[in-house]
Amino acid sequence: xxxxxxxxDHFIFEEYKxxxxxxxxxxIVFAAYVLTYLPRHLWIPSFxxxxxxPPIGLTIFFTGFPGAPFFYAVNGLAIGAAVCLLFGYRTKIxxxxxxxxxxxxxxWAYSFGKIDxxxxxIFIPLIMQFAxxxxxxxxxxxxxALEGGRQEETTAWPLALMALIVGLAMMxxxxxxxxxxxxxxxxxxxxxxxxxxxxxxxxxxxxAEHMFRIKSGIFWKFFDYSAVAIEAAFLLTxxxxxxxxxxxxxxxxxxxxxxxxxxxxxxxxxxxYAAVADWSAFESRAGGMLRVWNRMLGxxxxxxxxxxxxxxxxxxxxxxxxxxxxxxxxxLGVTLCLLSSVVAAVFLMGLLRDWxxxxxxxxxxxxxxxxxxxxxxxxxxxxxxxLLFRFAALQSPAGQEVLxxxxxxxxxxxxxxxxxxxxxxxxxxxxxxxxxxxGLPYSLAAVFIVxxxxxxxxxxxxxxxxxxxxxxxxxxxxVPTSEEAGRFI
Amino acid sequence: xxxxGKSTIRLLFAAVILWQIPQYIITARFREPYPALSMPDFSGxxxxxxxxxxxxxxxCKVLFQGGGLAWVSPHTLLSQAPDSHRALIMTHMFSxxxxxxxxxxxxxxxxxxFPGWILSRIRGQEKGLDPQTKEWLKRRLQxxxxxxxxxxxxxxxxxxxxxxxxxxxVATQVPIGIREVxxx
Numbered sequence: 001x002x003x004x005x006x007x008x009d010h011f012i013f014e015e016y017k018x019x020x021x022x023x024x025x026x027x028i029v030f031a032a033y034v035l036t037y038l039p040r041h042l043w044i045p046s047f048x049x050x051x052x053x054p055p056i057g058l059t060i061f062f063t064g065f066p067g068a069p070f071f072y073a074v075n076g077l078a079i080g081a082a083v084c085l086l087f088g089y090r091t092k093i094x095x096x097x098x099x100x101x102x103x104x105x106x107x108w109a110y111s112f113g114k115i116d117x118x119x120x121x122i123f124i125p126l127i128m129q130f131a132x133x134x135x136x137x138x139x140x141x142x143x144x145a146l147e148g149g150r151q152e153e154t155t156a157w158p159l160a161l162m163a164l165i166v167g168l169a170m171m172x173x174x175x176x177x178x179x180x181x182x183x184x185x186x187x188x189x190x191x192x193x194x195x196x197x198x199x200x201x202x203x204x205x206x207x208a209e210h211m212f213r214i215k216s217g218i219f220w221k222f223f224d225y226s227a228v229a230i231e232a233a234f235l236l237t238x239x240x241x242x243x244x245x246x247x248x249x250x251x252x253x254x255x256x257x258x259x260x261x262x263x264x265x266x267x268x269x270x271x272x273y274a275a276v277a278d279w280s281a282f283e284s285r286a287g288g289m290l291r292v293w294n295r296m297l298g299x300x301x302x303x304x305x306x307x308x309x310x311x312x313x314x315x316x317x318x319x320x321x322x323x324x325x326x327x328x329x330x331x332l333g334v335t336l337c338l339l340s341s342v343v344a345a346v347f348l349m350g351l352l353r354d355w356x357x358x359x360x361x362x363x364x365x366x367x368x369x370x371x372x373x374x375x376x377x378x379x380x381x382x383x384x385x386x387l388l389f390r391f392a393a394l395q396s397p398a399g400q401e402v403l404x405x406x407x408x409x410x411x412x413x414x415x416x417x418x419x420x421x422x423x424x425x426x427x428x429x430x431x432x433x434x435x436x437x438x439g440l441p442y443s444l445a446a447v448f449i450v451x452x453x454x455x456x457x458x459x460x461x462x463x464x465x466x467x468x469x470x471x472x473x474x475x476x477x478x479v480p481t482s483e484e485a486g487r488f489i
Numbered sequence: 490x491x492x493x494g495k496s497t498i499r500l501l502f503a504a505v506i507l508w509q510i511p512q513y514i515i516t517a518r519f520r521e522p523y524p525a526l527s528m529p530d531f532s533g534x535x536x537x538x539x540x541x542x543x544x545x546x547x548x549c550k551v552l553f554q555g556g557g558l559a560w561v562s563p564h565t566l567l568s569q570a571p572d573s574h575r576a577l578i579m580t581h582m583f584s585x586x587x588x589x590x591x592x593x594x595x596x597x598x599x600x601x602x603f604p605g606w607i608l609s610r611i612r613g614q615e616k617g618l619d620p621q622t623k624e625w626l627k628r629r630l631q632x633x634x635x636x637x638x639x640x641x642x643x644x645x646x647x648x649x650x651x652x653x654x655x656x657x658x659v660a661t662q663v664p665i666g667i668r669e670v671x672x673x
Contacts, residue, residue, distance in 0.1 A: 012495075012499065047570070048621040048622065050582075050618075050625070054605040054609055056606065058523075058524075062605050063608060106523070112578050116573055119524060157502075173527070177530055180532035180535070184535075191653065192534040192535055195544060195649075196534050199660065200544050202562070203572070209657070212657045215653075215656040
């Protein structure tokens with residue numbers, strides 16, 4: 001058992017530990033994406049200063065927009081920084097420069113009154129440089145190896161901070177929705193926003209037209225509730241990386257739906273979720289490609305990268321980014337949403353497959369005096385077709401020995417305990433895992449594992465606290481019958 | 490640049506969490522700041538108790554010298570700006586003038602320190618358009634209609650009212666007001 005402060009420290013310094021090579025792949029993905037996204041701000045000088053309508057921020061000290069050369073310089077330098085980031089050349093300087101240049105450009109772009117919520121694209125390079133994302137698949141790593149210098153170690157806290165930032169940012173979307181009536185059964189908020197997108201913003205499309213033909217209130221309210229739930233779930237799961245990944249994977253489907261029906265592709269968010277993904281899976285599948293990348297880095301000089309960055313910047317600023325489309329419909333954004341949904345589906349299916357893989361043996365420790373616990377043991381005995389579970393009362397010598405082995409106190413009787421594959425589970429996690437072991441239909445209840453443990457355990461605690469008054473207490477500790485004897489230790 | 494020491498990092502986490510308090514206050518009291526740790530709330534547009542969804546919309550009528558007339562969509566007029574910005578720019582720049590504009594103090598210390606903030610409040614309150622905006626509109630219409638000379642543009646504001654019981658949705662238009670801009 002750990003204290004609350006130990007748990008906080010575990011979240012900050014341990015939970016999001018990642019290999020340098022995984023972070024290196026993530027840096028390449030990020031840089032490749034931002035090279036499709038730039039330049040961003042060249043349209044600003046086509047409007048006069050009278051359109052200046054800044055939010056509270058860096059531009060309230062000014063009275064109008066800078067001239068075109070300023071935006072060409074900001075975007076040209078940002079493109080150069082993105083190229084350096086791609087190859088991992090002077091990664092820390094490139095990361096900071098890119099973030100600051102994008103921030104400066106965006107401050108002016110959003111001084112027309114509208115803020116596009118792509119702030120994660122600024123936070124990612126600012127934070128991830130501290131994680132050591134320049135230590136893998138980078139020119140910096142090659143240089144360190146050649147010079148024999150000590151490479152900075154990879155740290156987990158920046159990833160935890162990135163996850164926290166995503167969680168807090170998503171909560172700023174969930175709270176006003178919940179407060180303004182999205183959860184009201186009559187509000188039809190998603191439907192209203194789709195109408196806004198089609199009739200006011202002019203983003204009419206096939207998906208929206210077909211969805212508008214559906215009258216069912218349940219159908220529309222499902223989207224309202226699930227939008228609020230998925231946005232809030234990020235912050236609720238942030239302390240558990242795997243749970244956060246599940247929420248991020250589900251959010252990819254959410255973003256795909258928005259991209260298809262409203263033509264708003266929140267690719268910046270998807271790129272931020274990708275920070276917590278397990279890139280080592282990609283590494284093992286694309287090892288050949290990454291070896292080629294590493295060989296290429298070995299042959300690159302600083303002048304190649306800087307010159308290449310200059311050429312890319314010139315082409316983008318002179319002729320436009322060939323990957324950007326002039327019309328509102330953003331095929332690249334939709335494709336990235338689609339791709340992320342496929343990856344998310346594969347991840348979730350893998351997780352489900354692992355979840356429903358039943359262990360060969362499991363041990364349940366229960367309160368031998370509790371009526372509810374004994375009823376629960378009877379239920380498992382009656383439905384355990386695979387003879388998976390063995391049992392011991394928490395108060396028995398065998399039960400006490402197991403508690404001692406896993407560092408649990410001897411008076412730990414407010415929860416039944418499950419030992420499975422050498423790991424110990426208690427409260428709601430033990431309950432759901434035990435149901436999973438019983439097979440269909442009981443194993444379907446295991447889907448509730450996606451609810452954050454802190455919420456599940458709260459329900460469990462309420463039942464556990466009242467179990468003796470609600471379900472009675474036995475006068476003697478349970479002794480197995482002769483038929484059950486083989487199942488008890 | 491390195492962040493060393495567990496205490497510094499813990500403080501950084503605490504600061505990020507605590508920053509949410511002033512950010513929520515600024516957003517509620519004024520409007521969303523930038524930069525900020527926030528995502529779009531989409532909180533405004535909902536169906537009312539009668540199942541009506543009301544969307545504020547605009548269309549632009551251009552009158553040419555010699556009596557010609559054309560309707561131009563806000564998206565065409567503001568096509569240089571990203572499409573996500575257009576509705577807000579239209580609302581801020583070309584809404585019907587307020588009957589009783591707020592008094593915006595121009596000679597205060599606040600106006601000296603934060604001129605952009607004060608300017609953004611004035612623009613939404615102006616009875617007549619700023620000469621720069623007028624000039625921009627004229628030039629823009631000349632680009633869109635090179636063979637005609639624009640005489641005036643009228644921004645016709647209305648509400649599209651949809652009822653959730655109608656499938657597919659059909660809008661009823663309710664007028665809100667107009668803003669007329671003449672070019673001498």
